[in-house]
Amino acid sequence: MVNRFRDNPDAIRELLRGGEVHRDVYTDEELFELEMQRVWRAAWVYVGHDSQVPAAGDYYATDIGGQPLLMTRSQDGELRVLYNRCAHRGAKVVSAVSGNCGGILRCPYHGWTYRLDGTLRTVPLRSGYAGTGLDESSAALGLGSVPALANHRGFVFVRLSREGRTFREYFGDSLSSIDNLADRSPSGRLEIVGAPLRYLHACNWKMFIENLNDTMHPMVAHESSAGTARDLWKGHPPEARKPMVIEQFLPFVSNYDFFDQMGVKIYDHGHSYTGVNFSIHSAYSAMPEYEALMEQAYGPERARAILSEIRHNTVFYPSLTIKGAIQTIRVVRPLAVDRTLVESYTLRLVGAPEALLERSIMYNRLINSPASVVGHDDMHCYRQIQEGLAAGPNEWVSICRNYSPADEDRGIAGTYNGTSEVSVRGQFRAWIAAMTADWEER
Amino acid sequence: MPSVAGDEELIDLVYTEARLIDEKRLEQWYELYAEDGRYWMPLTRDQKSPTTENSLMYEDKLLLQVRIQRLRSPNAHSQAQPSWCQHVLQAPSIEDRGSISGIAVLRTAFLYVESRRDDQQVYAGVAWHHLKREGAGLVILLKKVELVNCEAALPSLQLFP
Numbered sequence: 001m002v003n004r005f006r007d008n009p010d011a012i013r014e015l016l017r018g019g020e021v022h023r024d025v026y027t028d029e030e031l032f033e034l035e036m037q038r039v040w041r042a043a044w045v046y047v048g049h050d051s052q053v054p055a056a057g058d059y060y061a062t063d064i065g066g067q068p069l070l071m072t073r074s075q076d077g078e079l080r081v082l083y084n085r086c087a088h089r090g091a092k093v094v095s096a097v098s099g100n101c102g103g104i105l106r107c108p109y110h111g112w113t114y115r116l117d118g119t120l121r122t123v124p125l126r127s128g129y130a131g132t133g134l135d136e137s138s139a140a141l142g143l144g145s146v147p148a149l150a151n152h153r154g155f156v157f158v159r160l161s162r163e164g165r166t167f168r169e170y171f172g173d174s175l176s177s178i179d180n181l182a183d184r185s186p187s188g189r190l191e192i193v194g195a196p197l198r199y200l201h202a203c204n205w206k207m208f209i210e211n212l213n214d215t216m217h218p219m220v221a222h223e224s225s226a227g228t229a230r231d232l233w234k235g236h237p238p239e240a241r242k243p244m245v246i247e248q249f250l251p252f253v254s255n256y257d258f259f260d261q262m263g264v265k266i267y268d269h270g271h272s273y274t275g276v277n278f279s280i281h282s283a284y285s286a287m288p289e290y291e292a293l294m295e296q297a298y299g300p301e302r303a304r305a306i307l308s309e310i311r312h313n314t315v316f317y318p319s320l321t322i323k324g325a326i327q328t329i330r331v332v333r334p335l336a337v338d339r340t341l342v343e344s345y346t347l348r349l350v351g352a353p354e355a356l357l358e359r360s361i362m363y364n365r366l367i368n369s370p371a372s373v374v375g376h377d378d379m380h381c382y383r384q385i386q387e388g389l390a391a392g393p394n395e396w397v398s399i400c401r402n403y404s405p406a407d408e409d410r411g412i413a414g415t416y417n418g419t420s421e422v423s424v425r426g427q428f429r430a431w432i433a434a435m436t437a438d439w440e441e442r
Numbered sequence: 443m444p445s446v447a448g449d450e451e452l453i454d455l456v457y458t459e460a461r462l463i464d465e466k467r468l469e470q471w472y473e474l475y476a477e478d479g480r481y482w483m484p485l486t487r488d489q490k491s492p493t494t495e496n497s498l499m500y501e502d503k504l505l506l507q508v509r510i511q512r513l514r515s516p517n518a519h520s521q522a523q524p525s526w527c528q529h530v531l532q533a534p535s536i537e538d539r540g541s542i543s544g545i546a547v548l549r550t551a552f553l554y555v556e557s558r559r560d561d562q563q564v565y566a567g568v569a570w571h572h573l574k575r576e577g578a579g580l581v582i583l584l585k586k587v588e589l590v591n592c593e594a595a596l597p598s599l600q601l602f603p
Contacts, residue, residue: 194495195486198595224518228511232504245505341595346496358493370596371483371499373512379598380520 005030009436016428018408019400019421023389025431026204026397032337039318039434040065043269044150044157044170046320046331047071047081049347051154051191057100057116061092063333064160064319068092069146071156074116075103081146081158082118087139105143118143153182154190155320165269174271177314181324183306186290186297187351193361196331196343199370203382205318205334206427208342211378212313212321212330213274213423215259216401218252221381225373226252241285248363251280252374262312262418268411270317270430272423276415279312281325289353297351317427327360330368338386344368399424445539446546446575453534455580456550456571460529463602468510471602475503476574476581483587483603498592498599520600525558527601534571545583546573554603565603566590 005011005028012031015022024031045064052060053073060071061084068084070093084092086107093107093114104121105114113121120142123129134140148159150167155178157167164170182190201208211217218226229249233242242250251258263276275281294303310325322329327349333341344367346360367374389397402420412426446452455474462471475481482492483499492500501509512518532551540546547570554565572584587603 194489195593197485197496197498198593200595200597202597221519224512224515224520225508227517228515229508232507232511243504245502245508249508343595344496354494361494361496364496365498365500369496369498371599373509376520376598376600377518384519 003030004028005034005435012435013432016432017396018405019398019403019425020396021399021424021428023395023397025428026206026386027337027389029337031435032204032334034435035431036065036334038437039431040334041160042164042434042437043318044148044159044165044167044316045318046316047156047158049154049190049192049345050079050151050156051189052098053079055100057102058098059094059101059105060098061094061096064158065334067160069158070094070105070143072101072105072116078117079149079151079156080117081149081156082143083146085143086112087114087120087142087144088112088123093143114143118145153178170269171271171316172267172269174267174273174314174316177273177311177322177324178316180306180309180311181322181327181347183298184294184324184327185349185351186293187349188297189350190327191348191350193346193348193357196345197364197368197370199342199344199368199372199375199379201340201342201379201382202338203340203379203386204338205332205340206431207382207385208332208340209315209318209321209427210424211382212315213264213272214421215262215264215274215312215418216256216421217378217381218259218280219255221377222252222374225377226250244359244362245366247284248366249374251283254280256419260417260419264416264418264420264423266412266414266416266422266426268413268426268430270427271315272317272426273311273314274418274423275310275312275325276418279310279325281312281323282310284359287353287355290356293352315423315427317430323363326363327356328364328368342368399428445541446544446573447580449536449539451580452536452539452546452548452573455573455582456534456548456569457531459571459582459585460531460552464526464528466513466526468513472503472506472510474582475506476576476583477503479503479582480584481506481587481602482584483589483592485592487588487592498589498596499587520598523559525556525600527554527556527603529554529603540574544574546580547571548573552603556599556601556603558600561597563597563599567592567603569603 048060048071056075058073070082070084072080086093091109093105111124115121146158147162150157226249233246264274265276266272313321315321319332327347329345331343346364348357399421416422481501485496485498530553534548534550537549538547550569556563567589570586573580574583
């Protein structure tokens with residue numbers, strides 16, 4: 001591979017010029033490798049939800065930026081994230097995605113064992129290591145824990161670089177979207193329900209993330225799916241009770257004005273959410289039984305405040321997007337420059353009526369399944385981009401909607417009209433910063 | 443109560459159902475489903491519930507109608523280059539003739555190929571058909587499609603295994 005970017009921060013900076021970004025960011029393999037090492041290691045990346053490891057001995061395995069990780073719960077209740085890599089010869093110590101290991105993690109190859117805090121417990125036929133220096137070697141450190149971990153209301157994030165921003169510095173007030181999701185539970189508790197939908201995207205991971213706060217595409221790309229549902233519903237009087245399917249599909253084909261008025265909020269470091277004022281989830285049927293439970297739990301005023309915050313998508317750059325209003329989260333796992341796995345989970349609001357769970361389950365299936373017609377619309381467009389970018393002399397991708405050259409001299413955080421492409425520009429600012437930071441020190 | 447139908451009629455419906463999909467005679471296919479019929483593709487092995495756990499598909503007739511109409515729509519860009527599919531069915535076995543419940547249950551192992559120009563995906567699994575008598579004919583109350591790789595990360599699956 002040609003190293004055009006590794007030691008050339010200026011070449012990386014030149015990939016973003018005002019309202020344009022160079023196509024290489026989506027197609028270049030060296031940039032993909034570098035962003036796994038830099039963007040994904042400097043970021044606080046979502047690992048999983050703590051309800052996935054409720055009991056002592058539970059584990060959950062995942063991969064972040066190509067590194068196998070393991071979330072565990074030890075006997076003392078402590079949650080940890082370890083590297084899923086035997087200190088001996090490097091095998092992944094855990095083979096299944098999740099399960100309970102008792103109290104000990106045991107490598108399937110030579111049987112080295114580890115405690116749930118990752119420390120080395122036993123080595124078979126230990127006498128063979130007398131005088132070898134094993135106790136002073138890297139192997140003595142065991143599996144090793146990630147350098148930094150944060151559990152925010154059940155959402156577990158890690159930072160894989162030793163140095164970097166604190167969790168609060170990194171996310172700032174964007175965490176209010178996680179708070180709102182958790183607050184929607186009358187008990188304050190959330191639980192991951194069953195398995196995630198796992199949709200393999202034949203595109204660069206950034207296209208998926210960018211699309212979450214792209215409000216200029218639904219009325220075009222989803223005309224085929226949501227527009228068909230709208231056409232089928234035509235002729236019913238406005239007061240007719242809509243089937244849940246129709247209720248969930250219709251807002252996707254709202255007009256430009258709707259999405260513009262929705263508003264978008266931008267935070268530093270790539271985070272953002274659309275739906276500052278309202279969102280595509282605002283017109284869902286009321287659930288009086290649930291609202292009563294919320295009032296009981298929080299008092300009428302606070303309950304109203306929680307439920308009237310109806311955000312669209314919040315992007316926790318670069319790895320997680322959440323929809324608090326419908327209790328759905330999407331986890332982004334880049335696999336290659338043009339391959340991305342998106343895992344979509346449903347969360348149960350513990351203590352809320354089953355009807356809410358059924359609504360969330362329907363939404364997740366309608367939108368995020370590999371068999372979703374809405375998903376097909378989006379995936380097709382990403383693929384068209386991935387292939388289309390190779391064409392011709394125009395090497396630039398336009399992201400200048402509502403851009404002003406004066407933006408260059410100010411911070412990007414703030415509230416904007418909903419159809420602005422400012423969220424994409426915010427993501428690339430964060431991306432350039434992480435890609436050009438001084439990495440030798442970390 | 444006798445069987446819902448003769449063995450041959452039950453088995454024929456399973457073959458017909460697959461053939462109508464493969465030939466994209468989808469309006470006719472849709473008519474095979476009972477008014478409260480469902481097409482269900484679970485996400486996990488031995489999945490209990492289609493409404494409180496995630497599924498790859500769980501379609502009532504309204505959703506099937508959305509899909510069929512969408513496939514005919516000029517705005518369905520993901521089908522501008524159309525997908526085609528082929529079911530290859532093992533002989534269906536009759537698990538229950540429905541003499542008590544009024545619902546016959548058939549089990550059919552299958553291979554399913556879905557292709558779109560240069561892309562081809564191959565799936566295997568078991569389809570369960572729950573059939574009941576309605577007037578002169580049989581209708582599908584439930585088709586449950588258990589993919590052997592239901593838990594895998596899958597690319598777009600655009601037709602009907």
